[in-house]
Structure formats: C-alpha cells, structure tokens
Amino acid sequence: MxxxxxxxxxxxxxxxxxxxxxxxxxxxxxxxxxxxxxxxxxxxxxxxxxxxxxxxxxxxxxxxxxxxxxxxxxxxxxxxxxxxxxxxxxxxxxxxxxxxxxxxxxxxxxxxxxxxxxxxxxxxxxxxxxxxxxxxxxxxxxxxxxxxxxxxxxxxxxxTALTVGQSRISALLVIKTVVVLAVTLWLASTAGNFLDTRVQRSEELTPTLRVLIGKFLKIGLILLALAVALASAGVDLTALTVFSGAIGVGLGFGLQKVVSNFISGIIILTDRSIKPGDTISLGDTFGWIRELRARFVSVVTRDGREYLIPNEDFITNQVINWSFSNDLVRIDVEFGVSYDSDPHEVIRISKEATAALERVVNHKGVVCWMTAFGDSSLDFVLRFWIRDPQAGLTNVKGEVLLALWDAFKANGIGIPFPHREIIMRTPVTVEKAGHAEIGTAEP
Structure with a gap:
C-alpha cells in the first residue's frame, strides 16, 4: 500500500x-x-x-x-x-x-x-x-x-495487499476466498451426503458398489467446489501449479500411509473382496464388517468392540472372509467315546442330535467320521454347516457338545477320561489300623 x-x-x-x-x-x-x-x-x-x-x-x-x-x-x-x-x-x-x-x-x-x-x-x-x-x-x-x-x-x-511475482494478494481477496471456499465446501458436503444417502438406499446396486459410488460422489463434489470457489474468488489457478507440485512431493513423503490406505480402499471396493455385512477373520480379530471408509474398515466383534482396521492390512495380510462367495460355513467338532461303545451307534446318534439344532443347515447334511483309536477313547470328528457365522462360532460348538452329551447319556454311551497306572517296584510301608504292613510291588 x-x-x-x-x-x-x-x-x-x-x-x-x-x-x-x-x-x-x-x-x-x-x-x-x-x-x-x-x-x-x-x-x-x-x-x-x-x-x-x-x-x-x-x-x-x-x-x-x-x-x-x-x-x-x-x-x-x-x-x-x-x-x-x-x-x-x-x-x-x-x-x-x-x-x-x-x-x-x-x-x-x-x-x-x-x-x-x-x-x-x-x-x-x-x-x-x-x-x-x-x-x-x-x-x-x-x-x-x-x-x-x-x-x-x-x-x-x-x-492492504502484497505483491508476489506478478500476483497481487490483498486482504479482501483472502477474505473472499475463505468465505467462498467455506460456503462451497459446505454445499458440496451437504449435497454429497444427500446423494450418498440416496445411493445407499438403492437395492439394485451391490453394497460394495454403493460405497464406491458414494465415495466418488463426495470426492468429486469437493474437488469441483474447490475449483469453482478459487475461480470465482479471482484466484489464478495456473499460479498454483508450482505450489501444488511442492505440496504433492511433501504429501508423497509425509502421508505415505494415508495415501496407501486410500488407494487400498479403492482397490477393496473395486475387486469386491469384502463388503459390509461380511464375516471376516484378520489375525486375532473375528467379526463382521459394519462400514467401509476411505482410510479404514470398521469391524464389529462379538463382544461389541469396534476395530478400525486400516485398508492396507486387508491388501497385504491374509484375510479369511467367511461369506465371500456364500454364507455357508463348515464347522468341525472333535470328541471321543469309551471303547465299549458301538462306533456305528455313536455316528448315528451324534448325527441325529446335531441335525436337530436350529442353526445347523440340514440340507447340506451332517457328517461324522471315526478318526483314530486313541489312548483312552475312540476318536470322532463331527462336521456340519451353518449360515450365520456372524452370530458366533463358539456358541454353536457349545450347543453341539451339549446335544452330544445329552444324547450319549440317554443311550448309555460313556465319554472317557485318561487313566494312569502307577507301578511301584520297591517295597512301600502302608499304615493301616494302627500298625504297619509291608507292601510289595505288583509284578
């Protein structure tokens, strides 16, 4: 001035x-x-x-x-x-x-x-x-x-202005730019949320495609709002080329993880490897996917905890998707019975007891096989299918074991426990009725 x-x-x-x-x-x-x-x-x-x-x-x-x-x-x-x-x-x-x-x-x-x-x-x-x-x-x-x-x-x-090269930056220009940016970004965010809500209600689209379209709508509207706001405020966009290049280099080094998670999120949405509602296992985390975000995936476990797992982990680590191609999941339950039991009856009784449970899918059939002559028992494996893994796996295994217990008890089939014999090779003094006797070792 x-x-x-x-x-x-x-x-x-x-x-x-x-x-x-x-x-x-x-x-x-x-x-x-x-x-x-x-x-x-x-x-x-x-x-x-x-x-x-x-x-x-x-x-x-x-x-x-x-x-x-x-x-x-x-x-x-x-x-x-x-x-x-x-x-x-x-x-x-x-x-x-x-x-x-x-x-x-x-x-x-x-x-x-x-x-x-x-x-x-x-x-x-x-x-x-x-x-x-x-x-x-x-x-x-x-x-x-x-x-x-x-x-x-x-x-x-x-x-009140500063001259930078051939550009003149005044306080009025800065205020106008900030106000126009705030208004346009608010309008873009509101419009993006409205369109995202409408897309999420569409039943013709898959859950993954809904999330992908919603995210592209929000990002596109924000970028459009930025361009419109800067142009309407009189800011020369070509003057920002060098500045944006410097920012890009800084972002490349300082925000590697953020960009990696963002790109990983787009890949996940594109290849549809996971989607909202899927039951997954990642490391020690077992739960179902509640929401896909630009940076992370929200996974809710059976105990009500919500884990925010970065998208990059779903690309670089091994993920078990229990409902990727269908919602059927097979579960194995191992058990053993005493040697005086008839294995054919054990197989029949265990299959009937398991098939009577509500969560077991009957049309897939229940299979029971004898697997080994164990040290103390005849060993079996029972295999059955369920459709709702998100409802839990441990609880349905517990229901099957209780059903087997009741069925075996009703039919006189015993469930053994390990026995151990102790052979003493040296004489042992046993006190009985106030006097001592010398015991001998068993042959």
Whole structure:
C-alpha cells in the first residue's frame, strides 16, 4: 500500500469519526439513546417475567427435534426479541406522530433484528462452534451494510495487499476466498451426503458398489467446489501449479500411509473382496464388517468392540472372509467315546442330535467320521454347516457338545477320561489300623 492511499484512508476515517460524534451530540440523538436504553431495560424485565411459562410450553413439544431446537434458540434470545418488538413499537409511534425519523432507533432496530434472525437461523447447523462463526460473520456483513460501511471497508482491505511475482494478494481477496471456499465446501458436503444417502438406499446396486459410488460422489463434489470457489474468488489457478507440485512431493513423503490406505480402499471396493455385512477373520480379530471408509474398515466383534482396521492390512495380510462367495460355513467338532461303545451307534446318534439344532443347515447334511483309536477313547470328528457365522462360532460348538452329551447319556454311551497306572517296584510301608504292613510291588 502506497503512502497516498494511506493518507486518503486516514482522512476518510477522520471525517467519518467527526460526523459520528457531531451526530451523537445533538439533543434529538441523546433522546433516542435514552429511548433505546429504556427499551433494553424493559426487554430484560419482560424476559425475566416470561421465562418460566415459555420453558414450560417448550417442554411439551415431543417428536419434533428440529422445531424444538428453533424454539429453544428463540427462547434463549427472548430478551433480544422483546427489545426488537419495543423498538418497532417506538418506530410506529414516531411515524404516527409525524415527527422526524429517529435514525438511531432505526439503526439499532435493524442491527438487533438482523442479529436475531441470523442467530435463530444458524441453529440449523448442529455444530455449535460453526453455528457461532456463521452468526458473527453474517451479522458483521449485515451490520456493515446497515451502516453503509461495506464500500469503505472493502477499499481498505483491497489496499492492504502484497505483491508476489506478478500476483497481487490483498486482504479482501483472502477474505473472499475463505468465505467462498467455506460456503462451497459446505454445499458440496451437504449435497454429497444427500446423494450418498440416496445411493445407499438403492437395492439394485451391490453394497460394495454403493460405497464406491458414494465415495466418488463426495470426492468429486469437493474437488469441483474447490475449483469453482478459487475461480470465482479471482484466484489464478495456473499460479498454483508450482505450489501444488511442492505440496504433492511433501504429501508423497509425509502421508505415505494415508495415501496407501486410500488407494487400498479403492482397490477393496473395486475387486469386491469384502463388503459390509461380511464375516471376516484378520489375525486375532473375528467379526463382521459394519462400514467401509476411505482410510479404514470398521469391524464389529462379538463382544461389541469396534476395530478400525486400516485398508492396507486387508491388501497385504491374509484375510479369511467367511461369506465371500456364500454364507455357508463348515464347522468341525472333535470328541471321543469309551471303547465299549458301538462306533456305528455313536455316528448315528451324534448325527441325529446335531441335525436337530436350529442353526445347523440340514440340507447340506451332517457328517461324522471315526478318526483314530486313541489312548483312552475312540476318536470322532463331527462336521456340519451353518449360515450365520456372524452370530458366533463358539456358541454353536457349545450347543453341539451339549446335544452330544445329552444324547450319549440317554443311550448309555460313556465319554472317557485318561487313566494312569502307577507301578511301584520297591517295597512301600502302608499304615493301616494302627500298625504297619509291608507292601510289595505288583509284578
């Protein structure tokens, strides 16, 4: 900014300040200030008197959360609402009396009304910090417009600039770029979430294709919003070529894992190796996939824990997908019976007991085979199929073992336990009935 521009801006500010002080020192202006202060005190008193009844009526609202949020926002600003109504009444009385227009009252009324409307409307945004930022930014612009200061302030911001090469970067350009970026990105995010919701409801698409389309829609809208925002703010996109190249090199070294997980997520969605609802095992983690994200996969286990596993792990590690091609899963249960049991009856009884369980798929058949003559038992393996591995594997094995126990007990089939014989090769002294006897070792 050159020296001549600084002098011109300083002269404008000094002239505006003199006019402002001269205006406030007039008798009519002092009377208007007193009226405004009186309206403010009366509004505070009315807010105190009506707070209880309004809160009681608000608690009766059920089943309408959005409307309730707006009602709560109005209730918290009832003092300001009363203040606006009182100033509006003063304006009507002034107009009816035919007197000169109360400029201070009119300006304060416009400022208060603008803040009330913006503060209530911003409650649509659920993020409290974002809602407050929107309120103050929007009200600041409205206040500058009401006070006819947008032009002078814009000139001052435009004069505050830096020259980088052939580009001129002013404070006004930076503010416009930030505001336009915020608005366009918010619109892109809202539109992306809406389209993603509609895609997820489509029954014609597979779950993997729904996630893939939703992610591409969101990313595409955000990139489009960035390009539109920068172009509309007057930023030369060609000037960002070198800068974007430097950022790309930095991202390549510093965000390798992030980029790797992002690309892995796209590969997973493309080859459809896993999808929401699949039951998987990865290392010690067994559960079902709840959601696929750009960076990780959400896996919920039987104990309610939710693991956020990076996408890269599903590409580089061995993954067991229990429901990749179909939802049928075979389970093996090993058991043994005593040697005095008939193995043919054991096979028949175990197959019938297992087939009677609810989770066992009967049309696939239950198979039981004798596998070995064990040290203490005849060893068998029982194989059956289920369709719901996400409901758990240990519990269905437990149901099968209990069914085998009941069936064997009802048919007189024993389940042995290991026996050990101890042969003592040296004499042992055994005390019995108060006297000692010499025992001999068994042959």
């Amino acid at each position: 050159d020296e001549q521009a600084l002098r011109r801006i300083g002269a404008d500010i000094a002239e505006w300040t003199r006019d402002l002080f001269g205006f406030f020192y007039q008798p009519s202006s002092l009377l208007q200030i007193v009226v405004v202060v009186a309206c403010l005190a009366l509004a505070w008193l009315l807010d105190r008197l009506t707070r209880g009844p309004i809160e009681g009526q608000a608690r009766k609202i059920k089943g309408a959360p959005r409307f309730l949020r707006i009602v709560v926002a109005i209730r918290r600003r009832m003092g300001l609402a009363y203040f606006v109504l009182l100033l509006w009444g003063v304006k009507l009385l002034d107009a009816a009396a035919g007197g000169p227009r109360s400029q201070i009252v009119a300006i304060v009324f416009d400022l208060a009304l603008a803040y009330l409307v913006i503060a209530v409307a911003s409650r649509i945004v659920r993020n409290r910090l974002l809602s407050r930022v929107i309120t103050f930014v929007a009200w600041g612009l409205a206040a500058l417009s009401i006070l006819d200061l947008i032009g002078p302030v814009a000139d001052v911001l435009d004069q």
